[in-house]
Amino acid sequence: MQQSPLYLDVIGGRWPPRGTPFTINGRTRTRPYYLVDGIYPRYAFLMSPHPKTSTEKQATFNCLQEAIRKDSERLFGVLMKRFHVALHPGRYHSVSQLVTRYNVIIILAQHVCGEPT
């Protein structure tokens, strides 16, 4: 995680934009966040589910969180089914080549889906 470009951008203050404040439980916050699963470290820009739910409130929170995370769980499944290059181990000699291959897969998948985000 500490090597990921996203993490470096968040640490460097380039991302995420602080444009839209929002209110949770009466407190206004400005830092938007991503939903992740339990294996990620507990950073301010990542929101993981409760590891062991004890109250109904926590269970409801987990339910909502996992409902939105479902799309990301499906993503890699779809990419691997569609482009079998991702299914097999990479047979390239440098990391930049591996990265290019995955970028191509993602670009083509988005071509198939239509609109760029």
Next chain:
Amino acid sequence: MDGHEEELSTTAALLAEDDGADVDAVLHAHVNVLMAVSRRSRARRTSRRRQYHGSTAGRRGNKRRDSAAGVYNILRGYFRVGGLPPIYDERDSETRFRVARAVFRRVFLAFKDESFFQQRINDTGKLQAHPVQKGVAAFRFISLGEAADRAEEYVRLSRTVIAKSTKFMMEFIVRRWGPTYLRRPKQDKLNTNMERKKKRGMPGCMGSLDSCHWEWHQCPTRMAGAYQSRKGKKGIVVEAIIF
């Protein structure tokens, strides 16, 4: 090698004389010689590395692949040729290429005028590979995950050309569409997205994050330590953000 030995022996002789004041200079020269030897051996190792030679004397001749048949097969199968309708319909072509025919066409029209993909005539006056062959080979490589020489029977190109065209096409795609498709979302798009997440009970949520491990088969031994993945395998972690 004789040259090195000579240099080394002269330094040894100078050292044996032991002139007192000269020792420092001699040591310096000796180190220089040692470094030159290692540099030369490294250069020899680099030059011994296999490189792409192309068509030279003493190499096996090219196979007569009948490249025109490959072009005809592809055009007859998936496009229109000579007034005949394509053999395979839209669904078949999507099964084979894993993208819709319109997407293949869009990508093909973009890369067909690139210098590598243009159809050329070589020195013997023969027509070289058609861009559609290279494109189909590269797409089969991506979508079916097959080895580069697997598509050879169908598109009638050598595995070198297939591997090269895959490489160039991938680089081209990232160059051409990377800025459009691999950028951060703009503020207005992000706002509407956050509104949508708010309705589902998560105000301030930008999206979700997930990662997967992609195994790296050809990981060089010198880099194995840095790319340890799960269960003792080598690989990289691919991280995706969904908006």
